[in-house]
Amino acid sequence: MLIVMSGLPGAGKSSIAQELGRLPPAPVLSVDPVEAAMWRAGIGRGQPTGPAAYVVVEALASDVLALGQTVIVDAVNDAREQWRGLARRRSVVLRHIEVTCSDHALHRRRLEGRRRDIDGFAEPTWASVEARRANFGSWREDLLVLDSAAPLTGNVRIAMAHLRDTRGDPSPSPSE
Known part of the structure; x- marks a missing residue:
C-alpha cells in the first residue's frame, strides 16, 4: 500500500506519519530532508530542488x-498525479491522509515552535503557510482527513482503522 500524507507545513502530518510508520512497521519517506540533502550536496537553491525531491522520494517509494x-x-503533496501514477505502476492501493489543524492559533504555535533539525532546511514562516493555504486543494479519491487539534493517539487509531478497512485486514488495532 502507498500511504500519502499531506497537509500544510506544521499541521501535524509528520507526527502522525511517524507514529503510523512504527505500527506496521512501514518506512516513512519525507520530502524535506531529501531537498535539504540536495542543497548540502551543492545543488543550488535556485535549482528546482523541491520537484526533484519529490522525484527522489517517488523512486525510493517505488523500490x-x-x-x-x-x-x-510525508509531504505537503502538490504532486497528486505522481502518487496516482506510482500506485498504478506498482499495482498497489493508494490511500491519502490529509492532516489539518482546525485551531489556527495552535497550528501557528506549532509551526513557529518546531525545530526539526534538518540540516540546511529553514522552517517556513506563518505567512508562507497562509499563502499556501489559499491554493491547497483536496484529493478526488478516497480521503481520510484528520484534525491535529485532536490528540495524536486518537488520530493514529482512526488512521489505522481506515487503513485496515482498506486492506480488509482483520488484525486487531494497536489498542485492542
Missing part, C-alpha cells in the same frame, strides 16, 4: 513497494 512493503510518503 519499497516492489519489495511488497507498505510505504508512507
